[in-house]
Amino acid sequence: MDRVIEKKKWSKKRILTIAGVLGLAALIAGSIYFTSGKSKLNVDAERITISEVKQGIFQENIPVNGIVLPLTTIYMDAQEGGRVEEKYVEDGAMMKKGEPILRLSNTDLQLSLVNQETQVYNLLTQMQIAKNAARQNTITNLNQQTDVDNQLKEAERVYNLNKKLYEQKAIGLQEFKQSENTYNYQMEKKKLSNQTIDQDKMATAQQVDQATQSYQGSQNALNVMRKKVGDLIVRAPIDGQLTSLDAEIGQSKNKGERLGQIDVMSGFKVRVDVDEHYISRIYNGLKGSFTFAGKEYKLEIKKVYTQVTGGRFQVDMEFIGDAPQGIRRGQTLQIVLALSDERQALLLPKGGFYQQTGGNWIFKVRENGSGAYKVDIQLGNQNKDYFEVVNGLQPGDKVVTSSYENYGNMQELILKK
Known part of the structure; x- marks a missing residue:
């Protein structure tokens, strides 16, 4: 007679399956734990720098x-x-x-100086010739005026004499008029001679002034050229x-x-x-x-x-x-x-941690010194020795200020002595 065989609830196969599932779950959980930023790292305390945050005088x-x-x-x-x-x-x-200090040479500049000197000397010669000509012309005009003065005096003498003789009926009207006309002519000639001399003086003065200005301009140019040549000696x-x-x-x-x-x-x-x-x-x-x-x-x-x-x-x-x-x-x-001026502030010593954190977080050491954990901070100004702490730390806190280059994404450091 057949009998019912009871099936075992915990067979070997079932136990192995459950163990495998639990192992896989543990592996996944461990992976999640160690990749979620909750990781820890053992660190030799003697190979890191621990600094104390303190209140003190700060100057940026x-x-x-x-x-x-x-x-x-x-x-x-x-x-x-x-x-x-x-x-x-x-x-x-x-x-x-x-x-x-030193001497330079410049043949073009020296040749320009020679040409400028020649031009000035030529201008000076021409000006001297013009002055002589003007002086000679003035002498000629003065001589002519002397003749005119003499002729005027003679005409005046004859006119005055004939006037008396005419009044005395000693000479005729024709002879008197002739002497009168001669006298008037010499008077006009005298006026013309005076005008000629005045105009000659003005023209001569203007000519001399223009020549002088031209000469002074050329002389100034020559002086500038000489200075240029002189500047060749530094x-x-x-x-x-x-x-x-x-x-x-x-x-x-x-x-x-x-x-x-x-x-x-x-x-x-x-x-x-x-x-x-x-x-x-x-x-x-x-x-x-x-x-x-x-x-x-x-x-x-x-x-x-x-x-x-x-x-x-x-x-x-x-x-x-x-x-x-x-x-x-x-x-x-x-x-x-x-x-800045000196002021009281919370001071954090400088260190290599800043290169990895940018001053946004730091590892703060536990009170018992067994480890250090990540905390967010806010830093302000800095000087060559300290950062100014704005938020996240208190006086007396101890922090790890050495480089974090080998810590990766660790959340906590286990300090071993």
Whole structure:
């Protein structure tokens, strides 16, 4: 007789199937856990930097580099082009105003000078000839006027005599009228002679004035030409040190080309390069400091050059007080430039963490020091040592400030000592 065999509820096959499903679920859950940002990483505490957040005095500043320059520099450009024929001094020489530095030659300019001199001499000769001719003409007119005066006197004498004789009936009317007409004629001739002399004087004066102006113009042009030729000898424009002399014998220099400069050794300034990001915050009066030979020195911005080149602009800073002893032209100084006044703030020491987080979050160390977890923060201004904390941290908090380059997307660090 057949009997019913009860089916086993927990067969081996079923158990293996359930175990496989549970294992797969655990694997998926673990994968989700470790890829969802909840991951942890064991870190050697001695290989990271832990810094404390503290309240303190904060001043926003930036590190900049500056080059020491003379307080005053006079640039020398070629006033006239030419070939370098002779150098009287070498670069670095101390010069007195007016001392020669080098000599150029320019045959075209020298030939123009000769032509201008010839033109002036010709004009001077012509002017002298014109003056002599005018003087001779004046003498001729004066001689003629003397004759006219003499003839007028004689005609007047005859007229007066005939007038008396006519009144006495000693001569006839015809003879009297003749002497009267002669007298009137000589009177008109005298007037004409006076007008001629006056016009001659005016014409002579005008001619002399025009000739003089023409000569003075040519003389001025000659003086300018002589100065141009004189400028072929380059001289020191002021007392100082000759630097950056760029001229060798046989070299051709164009008009306006830079030849060198004279540095006035009365003091120094510092030419500083600043990132264009700060151009709206840089102005005259801002101060900076640097350390030289173990002593701190102060500087102040005196001039801002707003032209931006290569993402940077320049400012000139002058020393507050005396410049350091032993400082030299061309020396590079590392300066801390203050952008604000000192104030109380929550300070976070700078570190490599900023490169990975951008200042948006940081690993905060637990009170017991066993680990550090990710917290969001907000940073404000900064200087060369600290960030200003706006939100997310409190005084006394300890945070990891070293680089996060190897931490990936870890949410928590397990600190092992």
